[in-house]
Amino acid sequence: MQTMLTMAWSSWTPPALALALVAFVFVLTTLLWKTNTKSKILPPGPRGLPIFGNLFVPGKHPQRDLHRLSQTYGPIMYLQLGFAPAIVVSSPNAAKLFLKTYDLNFASRAQLEVAKHLGYEQKNLIFAQYGSYWRTMRKMCTLELLTNLKINSFKTMRKEELDLLIEHIKEAARDGVAVDLSAKVSSLSAGMTCRMIFGKKYLDKDLDGRGFKAVIQEALKLLGTPNLADYFPQIASLDLQGLTKRTKAVAKVLDAFLEKIINEHIHLVDENRNKDFVDVLLGFMGSEETEYRIGREHIKANILDMLMAATDTSATAIEWALSELMRHPKIIKKLQKELEEKVGLERMAEESDLESLEYLHMVVKETLRLHPVAPLLGHESLEDCTVNGFYIPKKSRIIINLWAIGRDPCAWADAEKFFPERFVGKDIDLNGRDFQLLPFGSGRRGCPGMHLALTIVKSVLAQLVHCFDWELPNYMSPTELDMTEEFSLVTPRAEPLLAIPNYRLHS
Numbered sequence: 001m002q003t004m005l006t007m008a009w010s011s012w013t014p015p016a017l018a019l020a021l022v023a024f025v026f027v028l029t030t031l032l033w034k035t036n037t038k039s040k041i042l043p044p045g046p047r048g049l050p051i052f053g054n055l056f057v058p059g060k061h062p063q064r065d066l067h068r069l070s071q072t073y074g075p076i077m078y079l080q081l082g083f084a085p086a087i088v089v090s091s092p093n094a095a096k097l098f099l100k101t102y103d104l105n106f107a108s109r110a111q112l113e114v115a116k117h118l119g120y121e122q123k124n125l126i127f128a129q130y131g132s133y134w135r136t137m138r139k140m141c142t143l144e145l146l147t148n149l150k151i152n153s154f155k156t157m158r159k160e161e162l163d164l165l166i167e168h169i170k171e172a173a174r175d176g177v178a179v180d181l182s183a184k185v186s187s188l189s190a191g192m193t194c195r196m197i198f199g200k201k202y203l204d205k206d207l208d209g210r211g212f213k214a215v216i217q218e219a220l221k222l223l224g225t226p227n228l229a230d231y232f233p234q235i236a237s238l239d240l241q242g243l244t245k246r247t248k249a250v251a252k253v254l255d256a257f258l259e260k261i262i263n264e265h266i267h268l269v270d271e272n273r274n275k276d277f278v279d280v281l282l283g284f285m286g287s288e289e290t291e292y293r294i295g296r297e298h299i300k301a302n303i304l305d306m307l308m309a310a311t312d313t314s315a316t317a318i319e320w321a322l323s324e325l326m327r328h329p330k331i332i333k334k335l336q337k338e339l340e341e342k343v344g345l346e347r348m349a350e351e352s353d354l355e356s357l358e359y360l361h362m363v364v365k366e367t368l369r370l371h372p373v374a375p376l377l378g379h380e381s382l383e384d385c386t387v388n389g390f391y392i393p394k395k396s397r398i399i400i401n402l403w404a405i406g407r408d409p410c411a412w413a414d415a416e417k418f419f420p421e422r423f424v425g426k427d428i429d430l431n432g433r434d435f436q437l438l439p440f441g442s443g444r445r446g447c448p449g450m451h452l453a454l455t456i457v458k459s460v461l462a463q464l465v466h467c468f469d470w471e472l473p474n475y476m477s478p479t480e481l482d483m484t485e486e487f488s489l490v491t492p493r494a495e496p497l498l499a500i501p502n503y504r505l506h507s
Helices: 016-036 062-073 092-101 113-118 132-144 148-152 155-175 181-197 211-223 233-238 243-267 277-282 296-327 329-342 351-356 358-370 450-467
Strands: 076-081 084-089 376-380 385-387 390-392 397-401 468-471 498-503
Touching: 062 076, 062 084, 062 376, 062 397, 084 092, 092 385, 092 397, 113 211, 113 243, 132 296, 148 450, 155 181, 155 351, 155 450, 155 498, 181 211, 181 277, 181 296, 181 450, 211 243, 211 296, 243 277, 243 296, 277 296, 296 329, 296 358, 296 450, 296 468, 329 358, 329 450, 351 450, 358 450, 450 468
Parallel strands: 084 397
Antiparallel strands: 076 084, 376 397, 385 390, 468 498
């Protein structure tokens, strides 16, 4: 799960004193900055407002607004967001420069007010700044938590959770009623995530009475809400939008829950059970094996990372894939035919079948091209540098617009069309080596949980398509399905996906 540009700004009126302070600091900073950059060529970009710069350029859907601007100013575009310079990257070739050629210089993250409070001073893997601590944590998580061996050890658990979902949907099929697939898939993802990370599922009452979905989504919205403190650090303490207060309240709820989880694991005596992610992390607490002494805050920060990264991202990808399939009946029939040939109608699909399902892989790739779960990736430059002849200042926010890259006409023919067959005979993978398709990022900051995410997305999608035929409710035609997205740190459908199932297996 990655940092992204925020959505539309809420209306606000800062106190006159704060505005005067910002104006003074802005003028002083601008004069000094212009003197230092007088002979340097910045990327092209739109003219900004005094003090605020281009803060109000992104609207309700920033990925679309930035894509539209890039068509005027080019694939490497400059924006001034308050005091923070920002570089927007909107083409595969430009992304390759920032994520491969000069990857080391753009491997850090900006210090963000909300991330600081939710991530225990950004001790988590996603938001930690680049350096030896981040390298230590990534190595630990990758080698101990996200190996194929560890992922495969939870295969039985994933099947149990998926079987429960299928049984619930079969009941709806018998009754001929519509299923809220958005809610069902989200609940499934939360259940799998909890069992992998915590060793068991928890009830809504265990997390402030609201449950995982509500609390995690609130945290994600706070991370995706623009915060003036990030662009005008001088007024951060004023908390003009009340975001810090709201973030601290959510962080308090999550911290109490994570403390409960850690205490349960410390006092749990059962050497024969399958160790979960928390057990593995606790094994490093106080250990001298790593360069850094791992304490409770480090563990809580990285547990929360796993929880937020896994709960909503996989569910959102599945939701968009099902939406596109229901809009394209011929494509879903073709996928069902592949499943019939490779799996048969006598049984459900298994994870062991996934490797042979070539058309399923194409459907997932095409979904992630058109609907990247995180449409805007966020990096920060460590030092001043020059890219493609343009000066990139130190501590610039680097915004990789995956939504725009997935629609680049130079990389994709009929880019707005959902057409999985475009991948036939093409060796384009999702590992971050092909810069026209980067749903999991690339380079040092590429997502280490890609294999786990794809396993969940493909197995759930295969099962739902193989076991059921789907019909939209209220005699809705496929072309009438609303595909509006809701921008956040993770970008789901604005409206839940409802469909009527019809069980199709012989068993």
